[in-house]
Amino acid sequence: MVTQAEKAQRFKALHDKPGCFVIPNPWDAGTAKLLASMGFQALATTSAGLAFALGKPDGAGRVTRDETITNAHAIVAATDLPVSADLEDGFGAKPESAAETIKRAAAVGLVGGSIEDSTRGGDKPIYDIGQAVERMVAAAEAARALPFPFMLVGRAENYLHGHPDLADTIRRLQAYQEAGASVLYAPGLKTRKEVATLVKSVDRPVNVLMGPGGATIADLAALGVRRVSVGGSLARAAMGAFLRAAQELKDKGTFGFTAEATPHAELNAAFD
Template sequence: MIDQADKFERFKALHFNDGAFVMPNPWDAGSARLLASLGFDALGTTSAGYAFSKGRRDSCAALSRAEILDNAAEIVAATDLPVSADLEDGFGPSPENCAETIRMSAAVGLVGGSIEDATGNPDDPIHDHGLAVERIAAAAEAARDLPFLLTARAENYLWGKPDLDDTIRRLQAFADAGADVLYAPGLPDLQTIRQVCQAVDRPVNVVMGLTDGSFSVADLAQAGVRRISVGGYFARAALGAVMRAAQEVRDKGTFTYAADAMPGEQASQLMSSATARKPR
């Protein structure tokens, strides 16, 4: 077993290597073990993927903090990789809500997590700038003496507010407040991503799947990105495979989908703790 402090140091160092690294997003312990077997260096939870697995929508109100952290704890326990969590809005509007979420996250073995500036209210979707910064400052203070890397998210582009100047101002303020990594999901193109990376002095995370997926890891690294995640898109890819298989059986009465299924022996091997924890 690798202890939490070592995982944190490994995770932190990934953000300062040359190029960009991919942090894929499992939604449960099984998908975590599969991804760990492929040689990724870190994992990130996905609230969307987990919500889908529970038969719920992806929204701030869909899952409680306890549910999110229980899911994260299972993913942490499944491999020896560093795990960062999607901590949504910090599970409450106040700075202390965010701080408490960080402390609770570290307590279940997470070495990183993101706090967003979205309110969950469609009529007023983004926290006031001042409060948003206070929330990140409180989370950063809570993380200061923990093995925990804080990511601050500016959510404008996900809520129909494609204001690049405001997004950059927020990210810069979040960095000043103590965030370690910055993240603005939904940036529409490579040039916009490049502008964000050039405007801030912290590693930038970009999620792939929300917008144009034609550019590569190398393209993103050249634009200045240091970390790439996939959010709920691996979970949605899995749902898509199940949907296509079920439609084939229902509509054609055939079972050719089974040719693409993972062999049972391989699945069993991936789910063994010895395989999941094998050092690289």
């Protein structure tokens, strides 16, 4: 059995070595096992995938911390891979909330997690930078108190909330790195030039959400990106296939969708 400390060391090593690695996003134990069987080196949870699986909208504060931690625990238990979690805004505006979320994340076996500067709704979608930094400092202190390296991700959410200001995003990520973040992440960047500028402006590993402008993993690696995640895209792809199959069943009364279904025996073997 691989210990949490061993997972943490493996995860940190992925960030320390040259090159770029992919960290795909399962949304439950089954998808985690499937991804592990394909040879990925680490996994990250997805708030969107979890929200949709629970029948809730993403990004509206409708998924609780308990639900997030329970889902992360199931994914951690499903494989021997290091797992990082999307911990949203730490589930509270106060720094103490972010710190408690990191402690609870570590308690279920996670070796990394992100704290974002989104307020999760309302008229003011992004925390003031001062408050955002205080929250990151508290999260970093909780992470450093652990007996293993916990890869704390500082997330700047400007681009996801209608404020595509690269200068402010870089300013925030620089502040989060000084506050103690191990990895930096600005989901929603639109161009390779923006990615390249960000990477050159910080001295922590940078995570990028897929490839803006059609960039591939190789393209992003050439820009200096250290890791690439896909957010809720795998979950949405699965749900897209489900909806197309259900629509065929309803509208045509046919079963052509079964031709692309994974064989029952193959899934049984994967989950044995």
